[in-house]
Amino acid sequence: MARETLRNLRRNLTLTLASILTVAVSLSLLGIALLLQRGVSNATDRWQDGVEFIVFLEPDITDSQLGLVQEEIERSAAIESYRFVNQEESYREFNEDFFPENPEITQLVTKEIIPPSYRIIPKQLSAAAIEIVASGFETKPGVKKVVRATDEIQKIEKATDVIRWIVLGAGVILLGTGLLLILNTIRMAIFARRREIEVMKLVGASNSFILVPFMLEGTFQGLVGAALGTASVYGANRAFEEWLASENVLNILQSFAVGSGEVWGIGGLLFLVGALVGSVGSAIAAYRFLDV
Amino acid sequence: MIKLESVTKVYKGEVLALHQASCDIQKGEFVFLVGQSGSGKSTFLRLLNKEEEPDNGKIFVAGKDIARLRRWRVPQMRRQIGSIFQDFKLLPNKTVSQNVAFALEVIGRPRHVIKTQVPAILDLVGLQTKMNRFPHELSGGEQQRVSIARAFVNRPLILLADEPTGNLDPATSVGIMRLLERINEIGTTVVMATHDRGIVDTMRRRVIELNNGEIVRDQARGVYE
Ligand SMILES: Nc1ncnc2c1ncn2[C@@H]1O[C@H](COP(=O)(O)OP(=O)(O)O)[C@@H](O)[C@H]1O
Ligand SMILES: [Mg+2]
Numbered sequence: 087m088a089r090e091t092l093r094n095l096r097r098n099l100t101l102t103l104a105s106i107l108t109v110a111v112s113l114s115l116l117g118i119a120l121l122l123q124r125g126v127s128n129a130t131d132r133w134q135d136g137v138e139f140i141v142f143l144e145p146d147i148t149d150s151q152l153g154l155v156q157e158e159i160e161r162s163a164a165i166e167s168y169r170f171v172n173q174e175e176s177y178r179e180f181n182e183d184f185f186p187e188n189p190e191i192t193q194l195v196t197k198e199i200i201p202p203s204y205r206i207i208p209k210q211l212s213a214a215a216i217e218i219v220a221s222g223f224e225t226k227p228g229v230k231k232v233v234r235a236t237d238e239i240q241k242i243e244k245a246t247d248v249i250r251w252i253v254l255g256a257g258v259i260l261l262g263t264g265l266l267l268i269l270n271t272i273r274m275a276i277f278a279r280r281r282e283i284e285v286m287k288l289v290g291a292s293n294s295f296i297l298v299p300f301m302l303e304g305t306f307q308g309l310v311g312a313a314l315g316t317a318s319v320y321g322a323n324r325a326f327e328e329w330l331a332s333e334n335v336l337n338i339l340q341s342f343a344v345g346s347g348e349v350w351g352i353g354g355l356l357f358l359v360g361a362l363v364g365s366v367g368s369a370i371a372a373y374r375f376l377d378v
Numbered sequence: 379m380i381k382l383e384s385v386t387k388v389y390k391g392e393v394l395a396l397h398q399a400s401c402d403i404q405k406g407e408f409v410f411l412v413g414q415s416g417s418g419k420s421t422f423l424r425l426l427n428k429e430e431e432p433d434n435g436k437i438f439v440a441g442k443d444i445a446r447l448r449r450w451r452v453p454q455m456r457r458q459i460g461s462i463f464q465d466f467k468l469l470p471n472k473t474v475s476q477n478v479a480f481a482l483e484v485i486g487r488p489r490h491v492i493k494t495q496v497p498a499i500l501d502l503v504g505l506q507t508k509m510n511r512f513p514h515e516l517s518g519g520e521q522q523r524v525s526i527a528r529a530f531v532n533r534p535l536i537l538l539a540d541e542p543t544g545n546l547d548p549a550t551s552v553g554i555m556r557l558l559e560r561i562n563e564i565g566t567t568v569v570m571a572t573h574d575r576g577i578v579d580t581m582r583r584r585v586i587e588l589n590n591g592e593i594v595r596d597q598a599r600g601v602y603e
Contacts, residue, residue: 281469282480288427288467289532290456291484293449 101271109264109311113356115257117319120352122250125342139220139234141204151228164219168206176200268367276375293378308364316353379405379567385435395421397591408562411571413588419571423538460529460537464544466521468513475509481528499531519550539570575602
């Protein structure tokens with residue numbers, strides 16, 4: 087029966103490739119939409135402990151500059167609480183929180199280039215109040231950058247939200263197209279073998295014997311599409327991680343990093359959807375054109 | 379073996395192909411189904427292996443009411459019925475022996491059984507020397523022999539033949555009829571729709587005549603008209 091399936095696949099190579107590629111592209115889009123969703127939810131989780139902004143210091147800040155910044159924080163009436171995170175701790179956090187499964191990426195980052203930082207919670211949590219306090223630190227000597235958490239994350243969240251829906255929509259539409267293409271491939275395969283099918287029915291081949299090769303063929307197409315889709319989702323996530331690592335370790339997008347466990351979870355889901363689309367497509371074709 | 383109880387078949391709600399047909403065919407009988415073109419002979423045969431469903435009446439095959447057969451049981455029933463046709467329905471890309479073997483493969487017969495049964499049945503129909511020919515390399519009579527081999531290789535209880543000599547010249551037809559007679563002598567019930575007056579008149583078997591879907595004559599050792 088496997089041989090039968092392979093022979094069918096060869097017979098309609100172009101159509102088969104078209105179905106597989108369409109399923110692959112649609113599943114990549116679905117996977118990327120899921121990836122974005124995971125990223126946003128990770129970012130929100132990671133900043134949820136109430137830190138509203140972070141003052142990143144130059145890695146080579148002098149002691150006197152550090153003293154001045156610290157003094158400023160303690161004196162400010164607008165600050166509720168703060169925590170100093172030294173290089174050691176930042177480095178550990180970077181490794182454990184952001185890229186635990188990717189030693190290749192953390193290898194690129196040495197302890198020396200990781201900045202120490204102050205994590206600060208202001209008394210008033212309105213965006214405007216945070217902005218006033220935060221911007222005060224931006225010009226201080228020894229300060230590398232001030233990152234406002236919620237603000238930036240919300241901005242990114244809003245942007246990704248729109249992108250996510252577009253990508254998801256395109257993915258679903260393409261998935262429907264993929265299903266129709268698989269259905270059509272199977273219909274062609276049934277048509278090409280109509281004489282054999284007629285004889286099979288005549289001599290009493292069981293329904294499943296007639297049906298299974300076509301079901302396998304459709305499911306196989308869905309699964310190959312899923313494999314390609316998963317590969318491209320994995321690739322996209324890898325590219326994102328590498329970009330994060332090379333670009334700028336302070337980039338807030340770091341908190342959007344998605345662990346490889348989560349990526350494989352998404353891959354598993356894509357395989358499931360691929361198998362489903364393939365078997366449903368061929369089942370419809372079989373039901374309509376095989377009449378067993 | 380085969381029993382029809384006032385069976386009616388209407389195609390698309392308007393073409394009356396069979397009207398209240400009743401008959402009873404015993405095991406081992408050889409029956410000719412005669413009548414003009416369009417009188418319902420093919421419909422009669424197609425109803426017997428459930429290629430079509432009757433609109434009314436009951437059909438029994440081997441003692442079973444086939445309307446009450448579960449869907450997944452239908453293939454089992456068809457294994458007891460061999461069918462041959464005017465146009466042979468051979469697979470053009472398979473050799474003679476592959477065509478015959480196909481009928482056994484698709485019902486899941488083990489390979490060693492296929493290996494012994496295919497040559498045996500080709501021997502019976504007189505094609506042992508042409509096992510590796512393709513259908514287009516055979517004469518019409520030889521192709522019909524292949525299709526008989528395929529229909530009979532699984533030793534069905536019943537053989538349905540729909541104008542099996544319709545495309546053959548009289549001399550070749552005689553050979554095919556000899557073969558069908560031999561198959562009938564082994565105990566197989568044969569129902570054959572035909573136009574061929576000569577064959578019916580020389581063989582003198584039971585004749586059921588259809589006219590506009592009605593059985594108008596059922597005669598033991600009958601003639602064409
Ligand atoms: N699949 C079908 N759909 C509609 N009408 C059909 C079909 N098959 C046969 N008929 C009609 O039913 C009648 C009987 O046909 P058939 O059983 O083929 O007769 P015969 O075999 O004696 O020539 C004819 O009028 C034919 O046109
Ligand atoms: Mg006919």
